[in-house]
Amino acid sequence: MSVDHVDVLIVGAGLSGIGAACHLKRECPDRTFAILEARDAIGGTWDLFRYPGVRSDSDMYTLGYSFRPWNQAKAIADGASIREYVRDTAREFGVDREIRFDHKVTGAEWSTKDSRWTVHVRHGGTEKTITCAFLFVCSGYYRYDQGYTPDLPGIEKFAGQVVHPQHWPEDLDHVGKRVVVIGSGATAVTLVPSMAETAAHVTMLQRSPSYILALPSRDPLADLLRGRVPEKVLYPLVRWKNVLSAQLFYQLSRRAPAAVKSLLRKGAQKLLPAGYDVDTHFAPRYNPWDQRLCFVPDGDLFKAVTSGRASIVTDEIEGFTASGVTVAGGHELPADIVVTATGLNLLPVGGMSLTVDGTEVELGTTLAYKGMMLSGVPNFALTIGYTNASWTLKSDLVARYVCRLLNHMTERGYRMSTPQVPAGTEATVPLVDLQAGYVLRSIDKLPKQGPAAPWRLYQNYPRDVLLMRHGPVDDDMRFDRAPAAAPTVLSGQPG
Known part of the structure; x- marks a missing residue:
């Protein structure tokens, strides 16, 4: 059984995983990392789905990466174009060289004594073990190998x-x-x-x-301004116009549904x-x-x-x-x-098991910290995009926050960062707050949210920019410089 070690291990080479790797290269250049991909190609959803007409359900000015502008004319893009955009990004930033294909993560165990994760991987017909200081899961939340089909009699x-x-x-x-x-x-x-x-x-x-x-x-607006203003001005301008108009429509929908x-x-x-x-x-x-x-x-x-x-x-x-x-x-x-076309099966963290100091983590009993970390689980983050806006808006924020957190830990000599729920905080709703069938069928498997930030995701990108890009990284977070007592995975009173 072979064993190797990286500072950050990213799970998934789709839109989120490639974005996370690019942010690491840009903002944490001294960190070693690897990307594990269960399939044999870059692209995730956009490589898997090949049905006729497959396309984005968000505009590409917000589904595209903040650091690499989408420069094609179509704002609603076909799946093949998005797949190539993700692959081109991986090549441009050199993160394609860090991908290990056909590496299916089956489980991960955290050791406080060693301040590291031991990650179990199935590669072909063999089992491998990889260790890392920080585990970053970017595999989305649905099952890739099996869609949902209800009972169809006859x-x-x-x-x-x-x-x-x-x-x-x-x-x-x-x-x-x-x-x-x-x-x-x-x-x-x-x-x-x-x-x-x-x-x-x-x-x-x-x-x-x-x-x-x-x-x-x-x-x-993009068509009007293209060629008249520099690309570096056009992309963020149209991106923010689309963010704010989508947020306005969402808020109007919640406040004045009729x-x-x-x-x-x-x-x-x-x-x-x-x-x-x-x-x-x-x-x-x-x-x-x-x-x-x-x-x-x-x-x-x-x-x-x-x-x-x-x-x-x-x-x-x-x-x-x-x-x-x-x-x-x-x-x-x-x-x-x-x-x-009856929907998806939900599969949080790619179906892997998580263990902290010998105690299995039950996702449904944890609280989500800033929509990206889990209460009592050290050095761990997951990417789940917005339900009311582009997935990438949230994945970009999560990746940049992880980089901020890692740099904060390096500057102060910390080896562990563990979200800790304040006493009296209670769960209110699942992390994915939708009434869709795929959510309701698996609601008990999802982390919960608390009543207020940083334990509540407000589905509000401008608000999250302030919280995650400019807010503190040490709020409700326990840091340790050396191995300490085992953290408590179950915090708060999820219900």
Whole structure:
């Protein structure tokens, strides 16, 4: 069994992991690091998802890295372009040389006596051990090897092909075929207009609708200013414009949901044929941002429906026949291909086990510190992006904060940093505060949040910039210069 050591071990070579490595090279140049990637490619989500039309659900001025401007014209970018952007960034900053592919982390054990993590890795058919002073998990929060498919009674009767978007076959030919896409989330609203371009017909079958907002695929302000102002001015200007407009819309949604519902309804009504049943197919029972909004570039979903190339059915699935899907009342939707765009499986910290001085860490009993560290867990951080804004906005803040923390520890000779919950602090909500099915199915596995900062994530980027980029690094944090008594993993009273 081979053993090696680095100062910082990053788990995941996707958007977050590559960004974290670049920040380390820029801000902590004396630290050694490695990136472990379970798959054999850079890109994470953007390498894994290959279904038709796959694209960003945030604008690239905020999904792009703060330190490397997105310079393409399209603000809503396709998956291949994002994948190349991540890979180009890794090459430009030289962090691609630090990636170890086909390295699946299965567990990590912290030793206070040694002030280090021992990380267990599966590489091919062998087990390896790597030690590190700081463990930085950038693997997201969903399961890469298996998407979520609910029980679909009678689906074995269907004679056509059944596909989950997370595992799209390279040779799937939908040209001239009848397609039923089961689902109503971001993946479904992406698939439907893309497949409708060449399919005989595409039906989006949803049990309940989602809120959908049409946005331009190109940023009007960026188009206006491109070539007139320097790129170093253009990128942050458009980035902050998009941050603030998204934050304003989110706050309006939470404070005046009825007004936002009316706005979204009128937007859909304007882009659909006269008399279309908007209230059945585009009016969810929940309030805006209880679940993520779905954005459609240039209204492509509405255009596909208006043209007749696609249709939406809102109903319960009753069963399947050899030639299609039956809904309540026995009506059959004919299909040659059924796509189960039914969601994700949640898998916090990549499914690895965590142990602190022999005691297993139960994530659901910990409190999240600044949305990125865990109570009682030393020298550990994880990246979870915003639910109401671009993922990268938060991952950039987390990576920069980790660098600040590491430099603070070096300057003062500290070997351990452990978030400590003040007495009387109680848990209130899960770290991922959404009513989405993938969250609710795994809510007990998620860290919790407290009532106030630094134990509460407010889904507010400008506020987090002040907290994480300019705020203190020693608030509710215990630092140790030498091995000390074992920290207590369970702090506060999660509920």
